[in-house]
Amino acid sequence: MDERTASILGQLAAGRIPANIPTDAEYAEQLSRLAAYLDEIQRFTLALSNGDLSRTLSRDAMGPVAGSLKSLHAGLKHLTWQTKQIASGDFSQRVDFMGEFSAAFNGMVANLDESRTELEEAYAHMSEDMEALQRMSAELKESEERFRLIAESVSDVIWTLDASMESFTYVSPSIASLRGFTVEEAKRESFAEALTPESFSFVRDCLTQKLACFRESGDMECFSERIEVEQKCKDGRIIPVEVVISAITTADGNIKEFVGISRDITERKKEEEKLKYRSTHDSMTGLYNRAYFDAELDRITKGRQFPVSFIAADLDGLKRVNDSIGHEAGDRLIKGAATVFRAVFRGSDVVARTGGDEFIIILNETEEQTAINLIDRVRTCLVDYNEKNEGLPVSISLGAATAHCAEEIQYALKEADKLMYEDKVSRKQQRE
Amino acid sequence: MPENATRKYKFSWDMLGDLKAGRPNLGPMMRLEVYRLMQYSFRDVIETRHGADEADRIFYEAGFLAGMEFYDNLIGPQEDINNFIKKLQSVLKEMGIGILRVEEADLDNGRITVTVSEDLDCSGLPDTGLELCTFDEGFISALLYGFTGKSFTVKEVDCWCTGDRTCRFAAHVNEA
Ligand SMILES: [Zn+2]
Numbered sequence: 001m002d003e004r005t006a007s008i009l010g011q012l013a014a015g016r017i018p019a020n021i022p023t024d025a026e027y028a029e030q031l032s033r034l035a036a037y038l039d040e041i042q043r044f045t046l047a048l049s050n051g052d053l054s055r056t057l058s059r060d061a062m063g064p065v066a067g068s069l070k071s072l073h074a075g076l077k078h079l080t081w082q083t084k085q086i087a088s089g090d091f092s093q094r095v096d097f098m099g100e101f102s103a104a105f106n107g108m109v110a111n112l113d114e115s116r117t118e119l120e121e122a123y124a125h126m127s128e129d130m131e132a133l134q135r136m137s138a139e140l141k142e143s144e145e146r147f148r149l150i151a152e153s154v155s156d157v158i159w160t161l162d163a164s165m166e167s168f169t170y171v172s173p174s175i176a177s178l179r180g181f182t183v184e185e186a187k188r189e190s191f192a193e194a195l196t197p198e199s200f201s202f203v204r205d206c207l208t209q210k211l212a213c214f215r216e217s218g219d220m221e222c223f224s225e226r227i228e229v230e231q232k233c234k235d236g237r238i239i240p241v242e243v244v245i246s247a248i249t250t251a252d253g254n255i256k257e258f259v260g261i262s263r264d265i266t267e268r269k270k271e272e273e274k275l276k277y278r279s280t281h282d283s284m285t286g287l288y289n290r291a292y293f294d295a296e297l298d299r300i301t302k303g304r305q306f307p308v309s310f311i312a313a314d315l316d317g318l319k320r321v322n323d324s325i326g327h328e329a330g331d332r333l334i335k336g337a338a339t340v341f342r343a344v345f346r347g348s349d350v351v352a353r354t355g356g357d358e359f360i361i362i363l364n365e366t367e368e369q370t371a372i373n374l375i376d377r378v379r380t381c382l383v384d385y386n387e388k389n390e391g392l393p394v395s396i397s398l399g400a401a402t403a404h405c406a407e408e409i410q411y412a413l414k415e416a417d418k419l420m421y422e423d424k425v426s427r428k429q430q431r432e
Numbered sequence: 433m434p435e436n437a438t439r440k441y442k443f444s445w446d447m448l449g450d451l452k453a454g455r456p457n458l459g460p461m462m463r464l465e466v467y468r469l470m471q472y473s474f475r476d477v478i479e480t481r482h483g484a485d486e487a488d489r490i491f492y493e494a495g496f497l498a499g500m501e502f503y504d505n506l507i508g509p510q511e512d513i514n515n516f517i518k519k520l521q522s523v524l525k526e527m528g529i530g531i532l533r534v535e536e537a538d539l540d541n542g543r544i545t546v547t548v549s550e551d552l553d554c555s556g557l558p559d560t561g562l563e564l565c566t567f568d569e570g571f572i573s574a575l576l577y578g579f580t581g582k583s584f585t586v587k588e589v590d591c592w593c594t595g596d597r598t599c600r601f602a603a604h605v606n607e608a
Contacts, residue, residue, distance in 0.1 A: 062559070071597035074547040074590075077545070
């Protein structure tokens, strides 16, 4: 054999590709093909080992060696495709041609699948929770809207106050008709500014008490009581307002906010005043009535402010005038007497009409001499009155007595009455 | 086919027969040698009469016809490429036709490369250095047509008969 051919064969057998095959060497053509085949296989294997699957074997490279490499190439390409499928969510892909690797890979895919299922389940749960939350929030919104509609349509003012009792967190629009402020103005006011100073300290004490009651019992009933306060309006008026204050608590039982409803009670107060006046005053003269006199007497008896003087007064000839001239003339006499009394006595004296023609005046902390002087003043005033007023002259019999302690009151009253009667008799005698 | 010639056996799926009734004892299975015996004897006669190229064309066409029937009767319409491949893989394996693997499935660019291992037609045949599976080429082309409605040219690029361990088919869509 050609020595060159033998050397080249030796290189090929060692896996080396000969650099140069002389064309005139023995079996030169076959050697060249063998070298080319080995070169092709080497390049392909190198690409494959570098992870480059884009390179293919040339069509000339045939036979079992090339075939096995192509098989490996095909397997790796399929594996790549399968991995892409898995990445896009197809977890049913399994490898069945790579021995131990197949088991490991398939195990990984199964785990991925399981994790995804778990994730999906968790997500489904989360979605459910989310939906429930959204539903709740929608319901909350609805109930808030309902509350707003109610709050804004009633004439009472509904408001919320922070737990520190300092500022309002909500004030309903009817504040405008209650106090003349806009909602914004009202919310800018502090709780203290919204009330008169007396009312503020009253409400603060009240709330402190209620809170203490609530903390002890946990009972909302602690807040049920209505209180009356006074509030200043934008125009400076002070109006009476009835307030019901309740509390909103947090889940752990702390006070979150106070909720109040305020109502203008000006009209009610007026009615109450009227009723009170009627129950204590004589409608014809505007003087105190018998009931007020009795109550006042009771008060003095229990009190310690002595001396107290009483003046008993009796209108002369009222029955006769009523019977002979008529009630209108009699009423004029009664009103005349009242006018005189009003002119003489102070606001702190209690002038009461205790019967048809009877009056008693209570003079608190007054000595007997002063009472006697006052009787003289009544007489002077009467003369004056009768001079200025036409018609029948008003004539009054008077008597005064003084009590220096509670036990003397009944005696003093009787004494005043007795003196008044003596006065009546003596003046009757004078006229005759 | 010559004009006016009368058809004797136009293919239909029915021609596969009622195997339950027809083969109560032997069942639907037979030895693979018999399938190959028939295929290669056919091929021999056709090649002798019409030449190797024409034989290839005839086998490709026959494969296409078989593939169309196969798709209609055993695969059916599929939602997407992944479902199509999965279904195909399972039917091919179940019927012992071969193990289908995908190397590339880029329908957008009309390119698909698959391999069929343990192929019914060629796996284990002697290394002749020639790609043999023209029937499979037509068959795969028909399956792709069935799924996409587009015509594909399928070429076997590696075959057992060229020394490879698996048959590799490259398919390209034919531009309309
Ligand atoms: Zn083949």
